[in-house]
Structures are given as C-alpha cells and as structure tokens.
Amino acid sequence: MSEPADRRYGPATLPTARGPLSAAVVAALRHPPHDLPVDLGVDLYPTDPFTDEDLQLTLFLCYELHYRGWRGVDESWEWQPTLLALRARCERVFEAALRRLVGAPSVPAAGVAAGLADLVAADDGPSLAATLQRRADLTQFREFVTHRSVYHLREADPHSWALPRLGGPAKAALVEIQTDEYGNGRLDRMHAELFRGTLDRLGLDTAYGAHVDVAPAVTLATNNLMSLFGLHRRLRGALLGHLAAFEMTSSLPNRRYGNGLRRLGFDEVATRFYDEHVEADAVHEQIAAHDMCGGLVRVEPALAPDVLFGAAAGLAVDRLFAVHLLNSWAAGRSSLRATATPAVPPTVSIVASPEVAPPALV
Ligand SMILES: [Fe+2]
Ligand SMILES: [Fe+2]
Numbered sequence: 425m426s427e428p429a430d431r432r433y434g435p436a437t438l439p440t441a442r443g444p445l446s447a448a449v450v451a452a453l454r455h456p457p458h459d460l461p462v463d464l465g466v467d468l469y470p471t472d473p474f475t476d477e478d479l480q481l482t483l484f485l486c487y488e489l490h491y492r493g494w495r496g497v498d499e500s501w502e503w504q505p506t507l508l509a510l511r512a513r514c515e516r517v518f519e520a521a522l523r524r525l526v527g528a529p530s531v532p533a534a535g536v537a538a539g540l541a542d543l544v545a546a547d548d549g550p551s552l553a554a555t556l557q558r559r560a561d562l563t564q565f566r567e568f569v570t571h572r573s574v575y576h577l578r579e580a581d582p583h584s585w586a587l588p589r590l591g592g593p594a595k596a597a598l599v600e601i602q603t604d605e606y607g608n609g610r611l612d613r614m615h616a617e618l619f620r621g622t623l624d625r626l627g628l629d630t631a632y633g634a635h636v637d638v639a640p641a642v643t644l645a646t647n648n649l650m651s652l653f654g655l656h657r658r659l660r661g662a663l664l665g666h667l668a669a670f671e672m673t674s675s676l677p678n679r680r681y682g683n684g685l686r687r688l689g690f691d692e693v694a695t696r697f698y699d700e701h702v703e704a705d706a707v708h709e710q711i712a713a714h715d716m717c718g719g720l721v722r723v724e725p726a727l728a729p730d731v732l733f734g735a736a737a738g739l740a741v742d743r744l745f746a747v748h749l750l751n752s753w754a755a756g757r758s759s760l761r762a763t764a765t766p767a768v769p770p771t772v773s774i775v776a777s778p779e780v781a782p783p784a785l786v
Contacts, residue, residue: 431631431632432620432630432631432632433492433632434491434492434493434495434631434632434633435488435492435493435494435495435497435632435633436488436492436494436495436631436632436633436634436636437494437495437633438450438453438454438485438494438495438496438497439481439484439485439636439637440637440763441478441481442477442478442481443477443478443481444464444478445464445468445478445479445482445514446477446478446481446482446485448460448464449482449485449486449507449510450485452507453485453494453497453498453501454496454497455498456498456500457498457500457501457504457507458504459504459505459506460506460507460509460510462506464510468513468514468517469517470517472521473517473518473521473645474521474525474641474642474645474741474744475640475641475642476641477640477641477761479514479517479518479641480641480642480644480645480648481641481644482510482511482514483511483514483515483518483644483648483651483652484636484644484647484648486507486508486510486511486514487511487647487648487651487652487655488633489501489502489507490502490651490655491578491581492578492632492633515652518645518648518649518652519652522649522737522740522741523733525737525740525741526733526736526737526740527736528729528733529543529729529732529733529735529736530729530732531728531729531732535718535721536713536717536718536721536728536731536732537713537714537717537718539728539731539732540665540668540669540672540713540717540731540732540735541672541713543669543732543735543736543739544669544672544673544735544739547673547739547743549739549742549743549746549747550743550746550747550750551746552568552677552745552746552749552750553676553677553678553680553681554680555750555753556568556680556681556684557680557681557683557684557687558684558687560684560753561688562626562688564749564753564759565626565684565685565688566626566627566628567749567758567759567760568681568749569622569623569626569628570628570635570638570639570760571635571639571643571745571749571759571760572619573619573623573628573634573635574633574635574636574639574643574644574647575646575647575650576615576616576619576697577616577619577620577630577632577633578616578632579605579614579615579616579619580602580605580606580615580616582647582650582651582653582654582663583598583601583602583650583654583663583664583666583667584602584654585654585655585663586598586654586660586663586664586667587599587602589657589660590660590720591723592719592723593715593716593719593720593722593723594664594715594716594717594719594720594723596715596719597711597712597715597716597719598664598667598716600711600715601667601671601708601711601712601716604704604708615697615700615701618696618697618700619697621693621694621696621697622685622693622694622695622696622697622698624693625690625691625693625694626690626694637761637763638760638761638762638763639760639761640748640759640760640761642741642744642745642748643745645741645744645745646741646742646745649666649737649738649741650663650666653666653734659730659734660720660727660730661720661721661724661727661728661729661730661731661733661734662730662731662733662734662737663734664712664716664717664720664731664734665717665730665731665732665733665734665735665736665738666734666735666737666738667712667716668709668712668713668716668717668731668735669734669735669736669738669739670738671705671708671709671711671712671713672709672712672713673739673742674701674705674708674709675701675702675703675705675706675709678698678699678701678702678705679698679702681695681698682695682698682699682702685698717731
C-alpha cells in the first residue's frame with residue numbers, strides 16, 4: 425500500500441518526551457514561537473551524555489528544525505533565539521563529552537590521511553557487522569535497520585552542510601561523494617530511497633522519522649554528532665573527518681549486512697542499499713581521506729587536528745552504539761526503547777509571556 429508522499433519525506437511527527445527538558449521543548453513547539461524561560465530548572469550535566477535520553481532527544485528535537493522540521497510545528501522555531509540558546513547549552517555538554525571520550529588525536533608527520541588510516545586501524549570495537557552476517561535473527565536485524573533508519577532516510581544530508589563552507593579541492597571531493605549518495609540526481613538511486621526498499625522488505629514503516637521514538641539515546645547521539653559538526657562552521661574539519669571515517673569503515677560491514685539479509689532469505693531489493701555501498705564506499709574512502717580531508721588540510725593546515733577529532737568521535741560513538749546492541753541482545757533484551765511507556769509530564773512549563781499567549785497548533 426502506498427503511503428502519502430508527505431509522510432514519506434517528512435516532516436516527522438513530534439516524538440514523545442523522555443524527561444523534563446525534552447518535555448518542555450515538545451510542549452513549547454506545539455505553540456507559535458515564543459521565548460523559553462532562561463532557567464528551566466533542569467540538570468544539564470548528566471553523568472553520561474551519550475546515554476542520557478532527555479539530553480539526546482532535546483538535541484535531536486532542536487536539530488530536526490534545520491532538516492525537515494516537525495509536523496505541525498511553526499517553521500520559525502528554527503531560528504528562535506532562546507531555543508537556540510538552549511541548544512547551545514546542550515551542545516556544550518555533548519561536545520565536551522565527545523572531547524573527553526576521544527582526547528586530542530595527534531596528527532602524524534605523514535599527514536592527515538595517514539592519521540585517518542591509523543584511527544581506523546586502531547578501531548577495536550565489537551563487530552556488529554559480523555554478528556548481523558552470521559548469527560542475528562530476523563528480530564535483531566529488524567532492530568538494527570530500525571536504529572539506522574533515523575540516519576539512512578536522510579543519508580548524506582548532515583555532511584552537505586559542509587558544501588557552502590568549503591572551496592577548492594575539498595569541496596570538489598565532497599561533491600563527488602555526495603553526488604553518489606544522492607543517486608546522481610535519480611530518485612530511485614538515492615541511498616535514502618534504496619534504504620526505504622530495505623525497510624519495506626523487512627515490513628518496517630518507511631516514513632521519514634518513523635522510528636525516532638524507539639531509538640535510544642546512543643542512536644540519537646550518532647545522529648546528533650553529525651548535526652553538531654554540520655551546523656557549526658568552526659567544526660567543518662570535524663565534519664569532513666567524520667565522513668572520512670564513515671566511508672573508510674563502510675565497505676566490509678556493508679558486505680556483511682547484505683550477506684546477513686541473504687542468509688535470512690531476503691531478495692536483492694532488501695540488500696540493494698548494502699550492496700551498493702560495498703563498491704561505492706571502497707571508492708569514497710580514497711576520495712574522502714586523500715582528496716577531501718587532504719585537500720582541506722592543504723588549504724587550511726590548522727584544521728588537521730579537527731579532522732582527526734571528528735573521525736575519532738564518529739568511530740567512538742559508533743562503538744558505543746555497537747556495544748549497546750550487542751549487550752542488549754546478549755542479555756536477551758530488545759535494543760530499542762519500548763513505546764508503551766507513558767509520556768513524561770513536563771516538570772517545568774514553558775509558556776509565552778501573556779501578551780503573546782499562543783493558541784495551541786495541534
Ligand atoms: Fe550512502
Ligand atoms: Fe559513501
């Protein structure tokens with residue numbers, strides 16, 4: 425059954441809150457843009473920002489306003505100053521945690537491409553791909569695809585933020601990669617569309633953002649990381665480093681994902697997204713490391729440490745994601761969030777000042 429086009433391509437439905445901060449933001453977004461209170465009375469220093477559901481959802485809520493927006497939410501919220509200020513506070517916590525997680529990678533004398541190769545070679549995370557290839561059952565594979573749908577249904581978009589921020593060889597290389605990601609301008613070849621085929625074959629909702637509510641903090645963190653790097657020009661080096669690490673660790677795992685689906689009896693429509701990446705990313709990794717990141721650093725040498733920081737951060741957060749899935753499955757649990765939990769009531773109420781008291785939109 426075909427779904428309405430507007431649901432397929434977004435905006436997504438506002439997710440359910442996961443704590444006082446996200447509850448306050450969700451409640452505010454249901455009204456026309458207005459100032460948020462300066463002090464939300466919420467602890468913004470969680471012990472583990474990567475697993476803090478409230479922090480990660482709040483960041484995701486804010487970032488999505490720069491992508492497709494949220495269904496029924498006034499588009500002017502995108503640049504509402506007090507919401508941006510709240511986002512900035514959350515970002516400081518998140519970025520500090522990322523820098524603590526990976527430290528400050530040093531740039532080897534051989535250059536930034538060699539540094540990227542070193543980081544990838546040293547990546548000793550558990551092999552989620554091997555599990556999916558050899559052992560995962562259908563339920564677990566569907567979970568994996570559900571997690572990844574948050575990104576793959578907008579595949580490549582976060583890295584496109586870099587395009588207007590670059591010139592010269594790095595820009596040309598990024599365009600070459602992104603052109604493939606967007607199917608060379610053919611809708612049916614766009615990677616996001618190929619992934620829609622995988623979701624469909626696995627009997628999962630193919631709508632944009634359909635699975636945000638069941639995606640745990642660590643899954644949102646893998647997405648928020650890209651948005652953080654993408655939306656800040658000062659982090660353009662980290663954004664390109666992230667993309668390079670992504671491409672350099674993609675070809676073999678994607679072969680394994682495709683093989684896992686074939687083992688479970690799925691056809692080429694289900695595996696096309698993964699099969700496409702086996703060849704494409706073997707090429708992209710060379711372009712990303714040498715032409716794109718190397719090209720950037722030749723023009724802006726001071727950005728070399730940022731490139732390696734972005735790559736290391738991407739690899740580290742992906743490791744946390746893999747550990748979460750594998751530990752959940754080893755314990756006989758779902759790696760997704762349960763959706764039956766009731767919405768968390770806001771402990772702070774965000775309302776406009778009386779003169780601009782907003783009517784509810786939805
Ligand atoms: Fe792709
Ligand atoms: Fe790629």
